[in-house]
Amino acid sequence: MVRETRLNLDDLIYPLFSYPGENIKNEIKSMPGVYQFSIDKLVEECSEVVDLGIPAVILFGIPEDKDTKASGAFAEDGIVQRAIRAIKKKHPKLLVVADVCLCEYTSHGHCGMIRDGEILNDESLVVLSKTAVSLAKAGADLIAPSDMMDGRVGAIRSALDAAGHTQVAILAYSAKYASAFYGPFRDAVGSQQAVGKSYLDKRTYQLNPANPRESMMEAALDIDEGADVLMVKPAGAYLDILCQLRQLTDLPLAAYQVSGEYAQIHAAAEKGWLDYAATRDESLLAIKRAGANLILTYFAKEIAEEQA
Numbered sequence: 001m002v003r004e005t006r007l008n009l010d011d012l013i014y015p016l017f018s019y020p021g022e023n024i025k026n027e028i029k030s031m032p033g034v035y036q037f038s039i040d041k042l043v044e045e046c047s048e049v050v051d052l053g054i055p056a057v058i059l060f061g062i063p064e065d066k067d068t069k070a071s072g073a074f075a076e077d078g079i080v081q082r083a084i085r086a087i088k089k090k091h092p093k094l095l096v097v098a099d100v101c102l103c104e105y106t107s108h109g110h111c112g113m114i115r116d117g118e119i120l121n122d123e124s125l126v127v128l129s130k131t132a133v134s135l136a137k138a139g140a141d142l143i144a145p146s147d148m149m150d151g152r153v154g155a156i157r158s159a160l161d162a163a164g165h166t167q168v169a170i171l172a173y174s175a176k177y178a179s180a181f182y183g184p185f186r187d188a189v190g191s192q193q194a195v196g197k198s199y200l201d202k203r204t205y206q207l208n209p210a211n212p213r214e215s216m217m218e219a220a221l222d223i224d225e226g227a228d229v230l231m232v233k234p235a236g237a238y239l240d241i242l243c244q245l246r247q248l249t250d251l252p253l254a255a256y257q258v259s260g261e262y263a264q265i266h267a268a269a270e271k272g273w274l275d276y277a278a279t280r281d282e283s284l285l286a287i288k289r290a291g292a293n294l295i296l297t298y299f300a301k302e303i304a305e306e307q308a
């Protein structure tokens with residue numbers, strides 16, 4: 001009765017990876033229990049998600065081909081566009097969040113367009129807006145820009161409205177830090193190329209882990225530009241940011257417990273150094289306690305299974 005914070009199944013969003021081909025379910029080496037799914041298998045997975053009572057999924061795509069223009073990101077028959085259509089056909093009520101970024105689709109692995117070693121912010125906005133509209137057209141309920149280009153929330157909002165998708169909401173990755181905790185995710189989507197190329201790494205557009213005030217500024221811009229939900233990523237090492245954002249706005253807040261947070265609990269538990277379930281549950285409770293309304297976590301399915 002005196003418990004102040006509770007984790008509910010309704011808080012959780014389950015990340016899923018859509019992979020080319022058929023009948024494919026590849027486990028990601030650094031993320032035990034997380035898979036790349038071909039679309040047929042992804043729809044089966046969503047049936048389990050729906051039966052378990054998880055309200056939402058967020059989709060990432062591994063395209064057949066990558067190029068410098070990120071063509072796969074906005075293609076009518078892109079991997080995520082096809083996945084959304086297939087999921088929505090079978091499960092119209094499952095909330096589908098579509099991550100919007102270019103790094104899964106660019107041959108260089110960056111989140112925007114580049115020329116002569118420089119990120120092209122405004123050119124990237126055009127491609128991101130086109131991508132958002134094509135995902136909304138495929139049936140996405142929420143568009144989640146994770147690229148961290150300046151002005152992308154406003155550009156995407158205008159593009160969605162102009163295309164008639166006024167009901168599609170924007171979940172903005174407002175405080176996305178240039179974090180080492182993303183390591184295993186890059187295994188999952190094959191975008192390792194961009195990391196570690198000195199000046200051309202993602203630190204020119206993602207936030208510096210040393211900067212809390214900058215994330216408040218980014219969040220204020222996203223709110224101004226029309227974001228409906230704000231996100232902090234990663235979650236566990238950035239609970240102070242979540243807590244400060246809670247003071248800044250009454251918008252719903254999301255937090256992404258990222259691949260490295262998931263992997264480290266698995267790895268330590270495998271060695272017998274941590275109690276797996278207790279650490280997992282505490283990590284999620286702490287995110288909720290810090291102020292998150294929504295939590296994106298790879299643990300969503302097993303939490304739901306244990307509650308079932």
Ligand SMILES: [Zn+2]
Nearest residue numbers: 101102103111
């Ligand atoms: Zn990206």
